[in-house]
Amino acid sequence: MAAKSLGVGVSLSHLVGSKSPPRLCVLSIRCFAKNGERPWKTSDARLVLEDGSIWKAKSFGASGTQVGEVVFNTSLTGYQEILTDPSYAGQFVLMTNPHIGNTGVNFDDEESRKCFLAGLVIRSLNDVDTRAITRRLRQDGSLIGVLSTDNSITDEELLKMSRSWDIVGIDLISGVSCQTVHEWVDKTKQEWDFSSRGSGETFHVVAYDFGIKHNILKRLASYGCKITVVPSTWPATETLKMNPDGVLFSNGPGDPSAVPYAVETVKEILGKVPVFGICMGHQLLGQALGGKTFKMKFGHHGGNHPVRNLRTGHVEISAQNHNYAVDPATLPEGVEVTHVNLNDGSCAGLAFPAQRIMSLQYHPEASPGPHDSDYAFREFTELMKKQKTKKFEPKLSTVSDA
Numbered sequence: 001m002a003a004k005s006l007g008v009g010v011s012l013s014h015l016v017g018s019k020s021p022p023r024l025c026v027l028s029i030r031c032f033a034k035n036g037e038r039p040w041k042t043s044d045a046r047l048v049l050e051d052g053s054i055w056k057a058k059s060f061g062a063s064g065t066q067v068g069e070v071v072f073n074t075s076l077t078g079y080q081e082i083l084t085d086p087s088y089a090g091q092f093v094l095m096t097n098p099h100i101g102n103t104g105v106n107f108d109d110e111e112s113r114k115c116f117l118a119g120l121v122i123r124s125l126n127d128v129d130t131r132a133i134t135r136r137l138r139q140d141g142s143l144i145g146v147l148s149t150d151n152s153i154t155d156e157e158l159l160k161m162s163r164s165w166d167i168v169g170i171d172l173i174s175g176v177s178c179q180t181v182h183e184w185v186d187k188t189k190q191e192w193d194f195s196s197r198g199s200g201e202t203f204h205v206v207a208y209d210f211g212i213k214h215n216i217l218k219r220l221a222s223y224g225c226k227i228t229v230v231p232s233t234w235p236a237t238e239t240l241k242m243n244p245d246g247v248l249f250s251n252g253p254g255d256p257s258a259v260p261y262a263v264e265t266v267k268e269i270l271g272k273v274p275v276f277g278i279c280m281g282h283q284l285l286g287q288a289l290g291g292k293t294f295k296m297k298f299g300h301h302g303g304n305h306p307v308r309n310l311r312t313g314h315v316e317i318s319a320q321n322h323n324y325a326v327d328p329a330t331l332p333e334g335v336e337v338t339h340v341n342l343n344d345g346s347c348a349g350l351a352f353p354a355q356r357i358m359s360l361q362y363h364p365e366a367s368p369g370p371h372d373s374d375y376a377f378r379e380f381t382e383l384m385k386k387q388k389t390k391k392f393e394p395k396l397s398t399v400s401d402a
Ligand SMILES: NC(=O)CC[C@H](N)C(=O)O
Pocket: 087, 250, 251, 252, 253, 254, 255, 256, 278, 279, 280, 281, 321, 322, 323, 324, 325
């Protein structure tokens, strides 16, 4: 199943939001091997950044011209999970590790039904100096870029395109969410399941799909959850009618301030059932509680971020992928910052015990990344169990009276 070795270069994925079927490098890689020939054609490509720099490259995968925000990811492994993470819609992911593709691909590592990212930029094959671009992004912050294989467009025109597009204020969730309600039953395969110790009980979780990664669903299932996945626009009233033991607000792409409808949904659910927010879900919870989110300089994308759990004092090495963060100073009284990113002190987790709320800015499901934070799924089931057995006071407080 896995390809032997790969020389992958700049991959132009598909136009975000376009209706045409994506031409994915993951799919191309899959067909690689029989006679040793690569299934893709390479051609000249240019990555033009809004700061005026032009990076000559070779492309494989789709051809065309695509604009998006360029972010760098420092993970050493897990390119397949990164390629299929819907949270990257609207973004080019530039890998700092030069060896991408050398472990092939497999069916188990897909994080969603397709690649939603704008493109992948890597070093091997084409010699795009991803370290040099990373230094630029670290210095100036995330930049908008255009990746093009079209020689008829001039550098100046590409630069103009990069300067007339912005990821801020765009609802990218609606382009990646599922359209219909469905059940999820797959658990983490036993050979990979290192830690889930469910209590033997079953909990019904409604999971809002803002771009949900499969491994979040698999980890929940392994901890004994029966999951109903619902689209991002699913009304809170319908969710509450399902009488869930808990609600999960998932990860997802783009600007959390651009999806007020999702914040409203979260608001309507808060205080009624235990909830768990992951990444975008955490940011939406922060806003629903009255807090504000802001755009970071270049965000966190990688599998090596140290986080301190302020409740236990333990440090976790975590998988992260976000460009926005919650400003804890804007949160109301009663909301506790439970986790802090030790690289920059930013808020990495929240809890509001009075309302059975917990959330993490990073990825306890990893994929890719270390598994230190997997306990968060157990904590969510404990929250649901307490609620079920009425270990909390019967009437939950609301945001205003907490
Ligand atoms: N992984 C995610 O959910 C990302 C959240 C949000 N799109 C951000 O960039 O901050």
